[in-house]
Amino acid sequence: MNIKDIGGEFALIKKITQQITDKSIITPIGDDCAVLQYNKDEYLLFTTDMLLEDIHFNFQWFTVEQIGKKAIEVNVSDILAKGGKPKYCVISLGLPENISVELVEELYKGIYKTAEKYNCSIVGGDTNKSEKLIINIAMLGTVKKEKLCLRSGAKTGDLLCLSGYIGSSAAALAILKNKKEQELAAELSRIKNYFTEPTAEIRGEEIAEFATAMIDISDGLASEVHHLCSMSCVGAIIYADKIPIFKEVIDIASSLGNNPLDYALYGGEDFALLFTIPKESLDNLNNIFVIGEIVDKEEEIIIIKDGKKERLENKGYDHFE
Known part of the structure; x- marks a missing residue:
């Protein structure tokens, strides 16, 4: 049985997360972000998104700087969808062994520029060798407790x-x-x-x-x-x-x-x-x-x-x- 047989990406997520329980998690897995206990006024928001070469981007249609920008924007979008603000992120890259240093620098130009736009600090990451370029960003944000907006609050008549x-x-x-x-x-x-x-x-x-x-x-x-x-x-x-x-x-x-x-x-x-x-x-x-x-x-x-x-x-x- 493969992933498509059970209904695709979201069916897989549901299947592998059924046993996760933690009282510090405010919302169940499946929202735009994990919402975690933080302090008396705010919740902590945690999200991650991965971009893969030839799946989410290619070098024919995107400039390298645009790829870096998009990697930040997709994560920021999740934070903003909960009513929050991005704060910190870590960046993990899978890099082909023949990739040029100049290309990586151009990628980070887009990453830095976009992170700065949202006052989001880059605080770490990881690199590894891969067949094609992979960019994975994990981002932390905060939201005032009274402004947290989940997927689960819609009411009849809204x-x-x-x-x-x-x-x-x-x-x-x-x-x-x-x-x-x-x-x-x-x-x-x-x-x-x-x-x-x-x-x-x-x-x-x-x-x-x-x-x-x-x-x-x-x-x-x-x-x-x-x-x-x-x-x-x-x-x-x-x-x-x-x-x-x-x-x-x-x-x-x-x-x-x-x-x-x-x-x-x-x-x-x-x-x-x-x-x-x-x-x-x-x-x-x-x-x-x-x-x-x-x-x-x-x-x-x-x-x-x-x-x-x-x-x-x-x-x-x-x-x-």
């Missing part, structure tokens, strides 16, 4: 919201994979940075003040809605026409014979935040998009397209699919 436009990263990747850079040069120029230089949603702490649940959507909107609803024991109704998608993404999908909604729902690599808020809190936040509402669990997770209801497929980025 509004389901996004902090920004989505689908752009998947659209840029589709152009590059299909080698349409010349034909769709204008569209690519407007959205490419969402793929090559994604940035974490810095409003996480602000949103957490009003949100009942929150998650980043790096694996795609559909799978993250399922994660949030599963951990909150609720259902959801999503209105497809309310999902914020740039016109360029719609044009790209049309040119490539794809559905732009698929980029948003299943593409991943978007660093917006998905969150729920009570209706009475809506006026407290600006520049957000209401895409649906939370309903009872028995009503399941539904998306309405062109006036027709259908179950939202639980599909997103999975390393073992």
